[in-house]
Amino acid sequence: MLPEHTDVLVVGAGPTGLAVAVTLAGHGVRATVIDRLASPPVTSRAAVVHAGTLEVLDRIGVAAPLVTRGLSATRFTVRDRDRVLLTIPFDRLPSRYPYALMVSQAETEAVLADRLAALGGRVLRPYQLTGLALDDAGATARFAGGETVRARWVVGADGMHSAVREPAGIDFGGPADPGESFLLADARLDSALPRDQTVLFLAPQGPLVWAPLPDGVVRLVAAVADAPRDPDAARFQALLDERGPARRPDRLTELLWTSRFRVHHRIAGAYRAGPVLLAGDAAHVHSPAGGQGMNLGLRDAVALGDALAAVLDGRPATLLDGYAAARRPLAEEVLGFSAGLTRLTTLPPAGRLLRDLLLRTASRLPPARQRLAVRLAGFEPGPGAMPHRTAGAHPAHPAVPA
Template identity: 70%
Template sequence: MRPTSTDVLVVGAGPTGLATALTLARRGAEVTVLDQVAAPPVTSRAAVVHAYTLEVLDRIGAAAPLVAQGVRAPRFTVRDRDRMLLAVPFHELPSRFPYALLVSQAVTEKVLTDQLADLGVRVRRPCRLTGLSHTADGVRAQVDGAELRARYVVGADGLHSTVRQAAGIGFTGPSDEESFVLADVRVQSVLPRDEAALFLARPGPLVWAPLPDGVVRIVAAVPAAPAEPDAAYLQALLDERGPRRRPDRVTEVLWGSRFRVRHRIADTFRAGPVLLAGDAGHVHSPAGGQGMNLGICDAVTLGTALADVLDGGPETALDGYDARQRPMAEDVLSFAAGLTRLATTSPARRPARDVLLRLLGGVPPVRRRIALRLSGLSHREPTPG
C-alpha cells in the first residue's frame, strides 16, 4: 500500500532529486521520490562532475563509487581549431578531487539510485504530480489521483516544473533560445583521452569530452539541431570546429539527440513549504559543464537544511537555502552566457580574443582563478576559524 504521508516529497528523479533524497535519507528523514517516466533514461546531457560537486557528494557518501566509474581529467583546454588558447590546471586544485570527473549523467543517477535503495528508498515510477495545495502543516499533493500529505515538497522536476508552476513561482529570463546537438561517438582522434576541450568557433562552441570505454561526448550549439544526428552530420561539425591539421574521424555514433535552452531563473527558490532545486530553479547554456553540478549542490544544501528543520531547527534555514543558492545560480548563468559569447565572437575580434586568452593563460594566478571558477570551488564556503 502506498504511503499517504511523508516528511518530504521530492518530485523528479534526476541527479538533483536523487541527491536531495539521499541527503535526507542519510539523516533519517522520511522521503518519497516520484518521477513521471517509467524508467531512468540511459542517455543524458551532462558528462562532467567538477571538484566542488565531488566534495559535496562526498558528504553523502556518493563520491567514491562515482569516481570509480569515471575518467579523471587533470586539465581543461580552450581551443581554436589547432591552437590551444588556454589550459586550465585542475591538478593544482586545493581539493581531495583535483580533476574534473568525466562520466555520463546516467551513471551518476544509477550511483545515487543504488545508494537510496540501500537505505530502503525507491523511486515511484511512473508517477505524476497533478496538483498542490497548502495546508496548516505542509502540503497536500495530488499524485495519480491519490492524496499524499507532506511537510515539504521539493521541485526537482526540470525546466517545465509542475511544482514551480503549481506554486506560482515566476521563471524569468531572455526570450531567445539556444539549440544544441549532443551525441556519444567513437572517434579516431589525436586529442588527449584524459582532457575535456572547449572549441571556440564562430558558428558556436563545441565541447569534446572523453568518457569511459573509449566514448567521446560531443555537445555543440547549432542553429537547428536534428532529432537524431548521424555520423555525417557530426563529422561535418568536427570538420567545421575541431582540429584542422589532424582532424577527428567519427567511426560510430552510439546515440544522438538535441535540446534547447533558455537562460532563466526562478523568482525565488522557496514559496512556503515548496522549494525548488536544479533545472526547476535555473536553466542555462551547457558551456562550462555547470548545470548538473549546480543542481547537485542545490540538492545537498537543501537536503541538509530540510533535515535540520525536521530535527527541530529553525525554519529560517530554508530561507538561508534561497539566500545562498539563488545568487550562486545567477553567477553560473552569467558565467555560462559569457562563455557562449566568447565562442561566438565576430571574425574581426577573434584575433584579439585569442591573444587575450593566451596572455591570461600564461599568468599562474589567473589560471588558478579560472580553475577555481570552473571547478565550482570558488563557491565553497570558507572554513570557520
Template identity: 70%
Template sequence: MDGWRPIMLPANTDVLVVGAGPTGLTAALTLARRGVGVTVVDRLDQPPRTSRAAVVHAYTLEELDRIGAGAPLVARGLLSRGFTVRDRDRTLLAVPFDGLPSRHAYALMVSQSVTEEVLAGQLATVGVPVLRPYEMTGLDHDAAGVVATFADGATVRARYLVGADGMHSAVRERAGIGFSGPAGGAESFALADVRVESALPRDRVSFFLAGSGPLVWAPLPDGIVRLVAAVAEAPVTPDRAYFQALLDERGPARRPDRVVEVLWGSRFRIHHRVADTFRNGRVLLAGDAGHVHSPAGGQGMNLGIVDAVDVGDTLADVLAGGPDGLLDEYAARRRPMAEEVVTFAARLTRLATLPPAARPARNLLLRLADAVPPARRGLAMRLSGLNRRDGSRG
C-alpha cells in the same frame, strides 16, 4: 515486464521529492542519511538511458562524499586533469585541475545516466526506492504542509516538498514561482556519444571556439567521447555525417577527427532562466527547476547536486527542531549562486561566437591569460565550483 505494477504511494511522508534525476536523488539521499522520512517520485516509468551532463566537478564530489556517494561514482568515471580552450589546432588557454585545493583535483568524466545509477543504488541501500511512474498534476498548501495530487488520482501529504523536476517543473508552476531570464530565443544544441579516431588528449576536455558556435569535446570511460555543439537548428536525430561535419568545421584541422560510430545522438533547446525564488512556503526548488543555462563549462548538473545537498541538510535541520528561517536562508544562498553560474555559462558561449573582427583580440587575450598562473588558477576554481565553497552552507 509482465505483471509489473508500480509501488504504491504512501499517504503521508516528511519530505516528498518530485523528480529522480541527479538533483532529486541527491536530495533524497541526503535526507535519508539524516534519518528523515523521504519519498521520491518520477513521472517516467524508467530512468533515461541518455543524458546531457558528462562531468562532475571537484566541489560536487566533495559534497557527494558527505553522503557516501563520491567514492562509488569516482570508481565509474574517467579523471580529467584539465580543460583547454582551442581555436582549431591552436591551444589558446590550458586550465589545469591538478593544483586544485581539493582531494578531488580533477574533473570526473561520467555520463549522467551513470551518476543517476550510482545515486539510486546508494538510495536503495538505505531503503528508499524511486516510485515510478507518478506524474504530479496538482499541489495544495496549508499550514501543516502540502498535498500533491498525481495523474492517477492518488494524493500524498508531505510536511515539505522539494521540486527537482527539471526546467519544465510542474512543482514550480503549481507553486506559482516565476522563471525569468533575458529576452530572446532559446539556444539550440546537438549532442552525442561517439567513438572517434582522434589525436586529442583523452585526459582533458577541449572547448573549441568557432564562428558558428562552440564545440565541446569531452572524453568518457570506455573510449567514448561526448560531443556538444551550439547550432542554429539540429536535426531530430543527428547522425554520424552530421557530427563529422561539425568536427570538420570546428575541430582539429591538421589531424582531423574521424567519427567511427554514433552511440546515440539528440538535440535540446534552452533559455537562460532563474526562478524568482527558491522557496514558497513549504515548497523548495533545486536543480533545473530553479536554474537552466548553456551547458558550456559543465555547470548545470553540478550546481543542482550542490543545491540538493543543501536543501536536504536544511530540511533535516528544520525537521529536527531548527527555525523555519533556515529555509529562507537556503533560498537566499541558492539564487545568487544560480545567477552567477548562468552568467558564467553565457559568457563562455559568447566567447565562442564573437564576430570575425573580434576573434584575433579574443585569442590574444586568452593566450595572455594562459601565461598568467593566477588567471588559470582562478578559472580552474570557477569551473570546479570550489570558488563557491565559502558561500555554501557549512
C-alpha cells in the same frame, strides 16, 4: 503504492532529487521520492562532475563510487583547430579530486540510486503530479489516477518544466525566446587527441566541445544555426571536419546517441513558497558552457537536504529561508558566468582576434589559469564545500548555522 502521508515529498528522481533524498536519509529522514518515468533514462546531457561538487558528494557517501565509474580529465584546453589558445590545469586544485570527472549523468543517477537504496530508500515510479494544493500545514499532492499524498514539505526537483513550481506560484523569469541551438552526441572516434583533457574548439562556424567519457566514448556538443531533429553521423563528421583538429582530423567510427537542445537562461523568482522548495533545473537553467548545471543542482540538493533535516529535527523553519537566500545568488552568479562563456565562444569576426589574444595571454599567467580552474571546479564558500574533508564524513546539519 504511494503513502497517504510523508514528511518530505521529492518530485523528480534525477540527480538533484536523488541527492536530496540521499542527504535526508543520511540524517535518518526517509523521503518519498516519485518520478513520472517508468524507468531511469539511459542517456543524458550532463557529462562532468567537478571537484567542488565531488567534495560535497563525498559527505553523503557518493563521491568514491562515482569516481570508479568516471574518467579523470586533468585539464581543459581551448583551441583554434590545432593551435592551443588556453590551457586550464585541474591537477593543482585544492581538493582530494584534482580533476574534472567525466561521467554520464545516467551513471551519476545510478550511483545516487544505489546509495539511496543502501540507506533504505527507493524511487516510486511512474507517478505524474497533476496538482498541488498548499496550506499553512503543508501540501496535498494529486497524481494521475486519483491518488493523493499529504506532505509537510514538497521539493520540486523535476526540471525546467517543473509541475511543482507553477502551482506554488513561483515565476521562472528569463528571455521568452530560447537562445542558440546545439547538437549533442556520444560517439566513438579515431582521434589523436589526448583523453585526459576536455577541449573547446573555437571556430568561425561556432564552438565544438570534445569531451572524453569512459569506454572510449567521446561527448560532442556543437552550436549550430538550426539543429535537426535526428542528426546523423555525416552531420557530426562535418562538424569535426570544419571545427576540430586539422593536421590529424578525427574520424567518427560509431554514433551511439544524439540529441538537440536550445539554451535557456532562467531563474526562479524564489526558491521557497510555503511548504514548497525548489532545487536544480526547477530553480535555474542556463547555458551548458563550463558544465555547471547539474553540478549546481547537486550542491543545491545537499544544502537543501541538510536544512530540511534540521527543521524536521526541531530547528526553526526559517532555516529554509536561509537555504533559499543562499542558493539563489549562487545561481545568478553561475548564470552570468555561463552566459559570458557562451558569448565568448560565439563572438562575431571583429572580436575574435582580441579574444584569442586575451586567451593566449591568460594561458601564460599561472595565477589566471588557477583562478579559472577554481571557478570551473565549483567550490562554494561555507561549510560542506571546503576541500580536504575527511572521506565519508557526514556531520549533523553541517550547512546549517548554529
